[in-house]
Amino acid sequence: MVGILQDRTALVTGAASGIGLGIAQAFVREGARVIAVDISGSTLSAAFDGVDAVTQVELDVSLPDAPSQLVETARATFGGLDILMNNAGITGALAPIHETDDANWYKVMSVNMDPVFRITRDFVPLLKESKFARVINTASVCSKYAIPLVGVYTASKHAVLGLTKAFALDLGQYGITVNCIMPANVVTGITKDFYPDPESEYGKEFLSGVSLMGRYGRPEDMAGAVLYLASDAATYVTGTALAVDAGMMARMPSLPDVAGQAR
Numbered sequence: 001m002v003g004i005l006q007d008r009t010a011l012v013t014g015a016a017s018g019i020g021l022g023i024a025q026a027f028v029r030e031g032a033r034v035i036a037v038d039i040s041g042s043t044l045s046a047a048f049d050g051v052d053a054v055t056q057v058e059l060d061v062s063l064p065d066a067p068s069q070l071v072e073t074a075r076a077t078f079g080g081l082d083i084l085m086n087n088a089g090i091t092g093a094l095a096p097i098h099e100t101d102d103a104n105w106y107k108v109m110s111v112n113m114d115p116v117f118r119i120t121r122d123f124v125p126l127l128k129e130s131k132f133a134r135v136i137n138t139a140s141v142c143s144k145y146a147i148p149l150v151g152v153y154t155a156s157k158h159a160v161l162g163l164t165k166a167f168a169l170d171l172g173q174y175g176i177t178v179n180c181i182m183p184a185n186v187v188t189g190i191t192k193d194f195y196p197d198p199e200s201e202y203g204k205e206f207l208s209g210v211s212l213m214g215r216y217g218r219p220e221d222m223a224g225a226v227l228y229l230a231s232d233a234a235t236y237v238t239g240t241a242l243a244v245d246a247g248m249m250a251r252m253p254s255l256p257d258v259a260g261q262a263r
Contacts (some may be wrong), residue, residue: 003031004231008132009078011035011070011123013061014088015113016043018188022219023085023226028053030227032083035073037061039088061088067122074126077202084123084129086116086136089156089190097151105152116163120178128174134230135171137164137180138222141245144182161241165228167237177238179229184245185210186217204240212247240259 014020016038016071026038034054038044041058047166048054055077059066062124092108093100116137127133141147142154143161160180168178187195195216196203207214225244228234243249 003029003085004227007029008032008081008082008225008230009034009074010079010083010085010086012085012232013037013119014138014188016040018190019183019219019251020087021047021185022041022223023087024054024224026113026220026227027083027085027202027230033078035077037070037088049198056196061115067119070119071122071126074123080129081123081126083134083136083137084120084127085138085230086119086160088112088115089138089219090153091150094149095151095153096149098258102151103184108156109159110150112153113159113163116160117194119244120124121226122169124171124174124176127176132232133171133174134225134231134234135167135176135178136154136229136261137182138165139182139241141182141184141243141249143241144249155251164241165239172238178231178233179228179234179237179242181216181222181225181239182241182243182245182249184248185221186219186222186244188219210246212246212250215246217244 005027010021010032012024015024015036035057036044036048036054037057037059039060044056044058045236048056057073064134089112090108093104101227102108137160139160140157143157146154164178164180170179196205196206222244225242
């Protein structure tokens with residue numbers, strides 16, 4: 001059976017683990033050839049060694065020359081690019097926003113916000129050559145709402161949503177769609193320690209406040225939404241933020257401290 005992305009080319013940042021890994025693997029399953037980019041070469045190797053459809057690139061996307069390196073890699077590997085998936089991101093140090101130092105601010109912005117602008121901008125000439133051009137960004141429910149202790153992350157993800165709309169506005173004339181997903185409560189190897197055990201009493205209360213589905217999200221849940229935005233089914237969709245949050249934002253405020261009031 002032919003996949004929905006058969007013979008398409010894609011580049012995914014933050015592709016070695018978590019949401020990015022789930023997306024890259026889904027792209028491959030659907031027939032795409034993928035450039036998988038991550039700061040950890042060993043994690044990339046563990047994920048993709050032996051996968052012929054994947055070209056591994058160990059790279060820190062916050063570096064000044066990262067966009068030009070990726071453009072040249074895509075040109076040399078594929079001769080162009082169809083799908084750009086800006087996924088790399090970090091949470092940063094947990095602290096109230098007024099106690100956040102400059103180092104944490106600049107670090108989070110250099111990974112979460114700046115590459116979305118710089119990499120997308122530099123890929124526009126290649127994307128304009130594609131008959132099937134997609135830009136998809138990983139935003140967050142924090143693109144719409146603030147959550148305690150992650151103020152810098154929240155600001156960065158608000159920026160990702162704004163950049164998604166700005167690029168969509170300017171690139172539509174070239175047939176390039178630009179959208180983002182807004183994940184919530186996705187448990188990965190990196191984030192699993194942030195979330196309470198779903199079988200504990202506190203975990204059950206927490207889930208009742210943040211998930212209408214009664215469970216945490218998985219990378220494959222995010223990948224399904226991205227596949228839609230990357231497919232022929234979404235040719236008329238641009239400038240959109242797709243919440244993949246198990247209904248978390250449908251009943252805000254719904255954080256654990258007010259979960260009891262919602263019942």
